[in-house]
Amino acid sequence: MVRDRDNDEWIKSLEAQGPVRESALADLRELLFVGLKSSLKSRSDYVETMLDDFLQDSLIRILQALDQFQNRSRFITWATSIAIRVAMTELRKRRWRDVSLEKLVADSNFDPVSDVEGDTFPERRELVETMYRVINTQLTDKQRTVLLAEIKGMAQEEIAGQLGCTRNALYKLSHDARIRLKQELVRAGYDSQSFAVAFNG
Amino acid sequence: MSVTGDEIQQLLDVVRDTQAVEIDCDVCLMQVGEFAEDRLAGKLIAEGLKAIEQHLLICPECREEFEALCQAMNALEKPELAGLPGAKDEERKG
Numbered sequence: 001m002v003r004d005r006d007n008d009e010w011i012k013s014l015e016a017q018g019p020v021r022e023s024a025l026a027d028l029r030e031l032l033f034v035g036l037k038s039s040l041k042s043r044s045d046y047v048e049t050m051l052d053d054f055l056q057d058s059l060i061r062i063l064q065a066l067d068q069f070q071n072r073s074r075f076i077t078w079a080t081s082i083a084i085r086v087a088m089t090e091l092r093k094r095r096w097r098d099v100s101l102e103k104l105v106a107d108s109n110f111d112p113v114s115d116v117e118g119d120t121f122p123e124r125r126e127l128v129e130t131m132y133r134v135i136n137t138q139l140t141d142k143q144r145t146v147l148l149a150e151i152k153g154m155a156q157e158e159i160a161g162q163l164g165c166t167r168n169a170l171y172k173l174s175h176d177a178r179i180r181l182k183q184e185l186v187r188a189g190y191d192s193q194s195f196a197v198a199f200n201g
Numbered sequence: 202m203s204v205t206g207d208e209i210q211q212l213l214d215v216v217r218d219t220q221a222v223e224i225d226c227d228v229c230l231m232q233v234g235e236f237a238e239d240r241l242a243g244k245l246i247a248e249g250l251k252a253i254e255q256h257l258l259i260c261p262e263c264r265e266e267f268e269a270l271c272q273a274m275n276a277l278e279k280p281e282l283a284g285l286p287g288a289k290d291e292e293r294k295g
């Protein structure tokens with residue numbers, strides 16, 4: 001029977017050798033199987049034949065990261081979060097690998113004329129025009145590209161890969177762009193409330 | 202292809218929730234389990250987990266993974282419903 005363990009026992013068993021480790025690995029695999037299967041089953045880009053590979057890659061990642069487990073949650077929760085990261089990263093990679101970032105950016109841009117010119121709400125039009133002005137005049141080309149790719153839903157891993165930068169560098173590009181946008185919108189007199197109601201209201 | 206109203210709103214939401222100091226996706230991954238357990242237990246968000254909450258607001262990928270984690274944790278609470286072989290064996294034995 002598959003059994004969960006307390007955190008110490010998981011770590012000790014997975015760091016052990018021989019049958020203790022084998023048994024812990026088998027149980028961990030079964031529990032990850034349950035968690036992954038239930039969290040992926042409703043996705044249209046998932047087919048069950050992928051599950052074995054996801055489980056295999058997840059076990060490797062979890063064993064590599066054992067020393068990073070901080071004992072702040074149940075071990076199985078932590079391990080499942082890693083398995084989900086492994087599976088989702090792969091699914092996103094498959095979905096986006098044939099999409100060219102260059103083409104995505106060439107095909108779309110922050111153009112207030114096409115996006116909000118016909119908008120019947122003047123306040124909303126002004127907000128978007130202000131935001132686009134900041135994007136088009138105060139951000140770098142790379143920052144603009146990242147913002148656009150992110151709102152189009154492109155996978156972070158794929159954006160970084162096609163820009164030839166690390167995930168950390170990508171994060172910095174995006175963060176700097178968001179900070180700049182926020183500062184300039186606040187300077188132009190907008191507050192959190194006006195951001196929230198623009199298109200939701 | 203222009204930017205849609207939904208995408209503009211998404212950008213505005215992310216800009217609104219942007220903070221000067223943020224954590225990245227790797228830090229989020231190491232702590233999201235604790236955050237998910239607290240959320241599912243209905244606990245208030247601890248001060249030390251506020252950065253996770255903020256990251257989930259601005260990062261759609263981590264948010265998607267967090268939602269998947271909550272789903273997985275629910276399934277693990279009732280393994281017999283999720284088709285865990287061991288649980289089924291127990292059921293059959295019972």
Ligand SMILES: [Zn+2]
Pocket residue numbers: 225226227229256260262263264
């Ligand atoms: Zn993230």
